[in-house]
Structures are given as C-alpha cells and as structure tokens.
Amino acid sequence: MTRLLIGSSLKMYFGRVRTLEWTRRVAASCRDHPAVRDGLVEPFVIPTFPSIPDVVPIARDAGMLVGAQDVHWEDAGAFTGEVSAAELAEHGVALAEIGHAERRALFGETDETVARKVVATLRHGISPLLCIGESERSDGDAAAETCIEQLESSLALAREENLGGRLVVAYEPVWAIGAPEPADDDHIRAVGRALRTHLADDLAFTGARVIYGGSAGPGLLPRIADSVDGMFLGRFAHDPAAFGRILDEVVDLEATR
Structure with a gap:
C-alpha cells in the first residue's frame, strides 16, 4: 500500500486549550498505532496560527506533520495580519493549506x-496542500477537467520559476464541503484517478499525492482507497476517536491486500 496521508484542518472551531487536548489525544493514537508505526499512514494536523508552536512538539513526537491554514506570498513586509512561509518554516511547519x-x-x-502562495511555500521547503474542486455538481469527467484546469493554474508560476517539490492536492468539491455526506464514491474515484494520472509523470512534483476532503470521515476510505492517497478530514474528525477509527480502517485494508 502507498503510504496514505491522513489529517485534519481544525479551522477556527477550537481555541488553544481544545486544540492541544485534541492533538494530544490524536498523537497518542498515532504513536501506538500500527498504521503509523508500520509506515502505512503519515498523519497531519493543521491548527490555527497561534497554536502552531505548541502543537509542533506534540505532533512531532508522534510522527505527525503540522500544517498552516494559510500563508502569504511574500517573505517579509508591511502585510498586517499575514504570516510568511519563511516564518512558518522556522516553526517546523511542513504543509501549508x-x-x-x-x-x-x-x-x-x-x-x-494561490499561484503566488504555492511559489512561496516551495521556496521555503514547505509542501503546498493545494485545495481544488468544482463549485457545482457535475459528472466525474467534467469535474476532473475543471480540477485539472485549477491545478495547472495554481502551479503555473512554480513551473515558470522551475520550482518543484512535494505536492499534496486536496480534492474538495465545493458543494460537498459542510454537507451531511461526502460526494458519492464513484465521483470521488473518477476525479481522484484523473488527478493521479495527470500528475503521474510530473518531474517537478514527483510523488505528488491526491487526497479527498469534503465531509470526509470514518467509513469512506475503504470505498475510495484505490483512487486516492489519503483523506483531508473536517468536522467528522473533531472527535479524536474518529481519527483512530480511520487508522484502524487502513490496517484492515492492508490485511486484505
């Protein structure tokens, strides 16, 4: 099994105390879980900016990556309220949404x-976690075409500057974000396969991974694991136990191969 990237953006749902409580509980699951211990899963968490310094040592001890929910495209300057990739790298951030x-x-x-932020992260050794997805419901082929156009638009400046590195593409159909259910399995698999095929021979982004988000939670991965490289979890992972259940699913998947 290709190593799966599984994690969650906490958005602005949690304050500092709850963020650290959540991270400690998920880190404890990851630290002892065979899915992580045996290299089947690379877990990650994306907290708010102020919580990053406290989250990094907890997550790192459990083999979890830490991401940021946004980034500015400049390294320094008069950009009130913004955070640069240079500073995020100083804090040990590995991913930038x-x-x-x-x-x-x-x-x-x-x-x-978006394209400028991709360049900024790559320049500082941070992996872009690039979110793409169609706004309206459509069939899988049309959605894939839209997503590939978004992907190439987002990478255009990086290609012009001959930048490359580790890339994570989060396929999140906009209409599925916050919905009661994720997109249907066949739709996810069609778009996931198309994106992976498109990126397969990309020499600038060797090993690029495609993960699914958009109301993703326990029970989904076994149905789509042949077409994606992981999951980007939302509110269904607010209960730390849900994260553990998804790790269990990965072990079960490996056992059936």
Missing part, C-alpha cells in the same frame, strides 16, 4: 494569489 474554497469565497483568494 492554499486555495481552500472558504478562503476564496470569504477572503478574496484568487487564482493569482
């Missing part, structure tokens, strides 16, 4: 700013 649908809808994120 870029282009989430909520950032686009609520804070004016554009294709241009």
Whole structure:
C-alpha cells in the first residue's frame, strides 16, 4: 500500500486549550498505532496560527506533520495580519493549506494569489496542500477537467520559476464541503484517478499525492482507497476517536491486500 496521508484542518472551531487536548489525544493514537508505526499512514494536523508552536512538539513526537491554514506570498513586509512561509518554516511547519474554497469565497483568494502562495511555500521547503474542486455538481469527467484546469493554474508560476517539490492536492468539491455526506464514491474515484494520472509523470512534483476532503470521515476510505492517497478530514474528525477509527480502517485494508 502507498503510504496514505491522513489529517485534519481544525479551522477556527477550537481555541488553544481544545486544540492541544485534541492533538494530544490524536498523537497518542498515532504513536501506538500500527498504521503509523508500520509506515502505512503519515498523519497531519493543521491548527490555527497561534497554536502552531505548541502543537509542533506534540505532533512531532508522534510522527505527525503540522500544517498552516494559510500563508502569504511574500517573505517579509508591511502585510498586517499575514504570516510568511519563511516564518512558518522556522516553526517546523511542513504543509501549508492554499486555495481552500472558504478562503476564496470569504477572503478574496484568487487564482493569482494561490499561484503566488504555492511559489512561496516551495521556496521555503514547505509542501503546498493545494485545495481544488468544482463549485457545482457535475459528472466525474467534467469535474476532473475543471480540477485539472485549477491545478495547472495554481502551479503555473512554480513551473515558470522551475520550482518543484512535494505536492499534496486536496480534492474538495465545493458543494460537498459542510454537507451531511461526502460526494458519492464513484465521483470521488473518477476525479481522484484523473488527478493521479495527470500528475503521474510530473518531474517537478514527483510523488505528488491526491487526497479527498469534503465531509470526509470514518467509513469512506475503504470505498475510495484505490483512487486516492489519503483523506483531508473536517468536522467528522473533531472527535479524536474518529481519527483512530480511520487508522484502524487502513490496517484492515492492508490485511486484505
């Protein structure tokens, strides 16, 4: 089995105390779990900016990566309220979430700013966790075409500057974010396969991984594991026990291969 990337963005749901409590409980599960111990899963957590310094040592001790929920495209300057990739790297951040649908809808994120943020993260050895997804329901082929266009737009500046590195693509159909259920299995598998095929021979982003998000939680992975490289968990992982159940699913999947 290809090592799966499984983790959660905590968005702004938790304050510092609950963030640390959640991280400690998930870290305890990861530290002792065969899915992590045997290299089947690379877990991650993406807390709020202020919690990153406290989360990093807890997560690192359990083999978890820590991400940031956003990043600015400049390394320094008069950008009130922003955080640079350079500073995130100093804190040990490994992933930076870029282009989430909520950032686009609520804070004016554009294709241009997404592309610039991808360049900034790569420049500092941070892996872009690039969020893409169609806005309206469509068939799998049409959704895949839209997603590939978004992907290439997001990577255009990096390609111009001959930058590459580790890339994580989070396929999150916008219409499924916050919905009671994720997209249907066949749809996820169609888009996941198309994205993986598109990236398979990309020399700049060798080993790029495609993970599914959008109301993802326990029970989904066994149905889509042949077409994705992990899951990007949302509110269904707010209960730390749910994270452990997904790790159990990975072990069960490995046992059937």
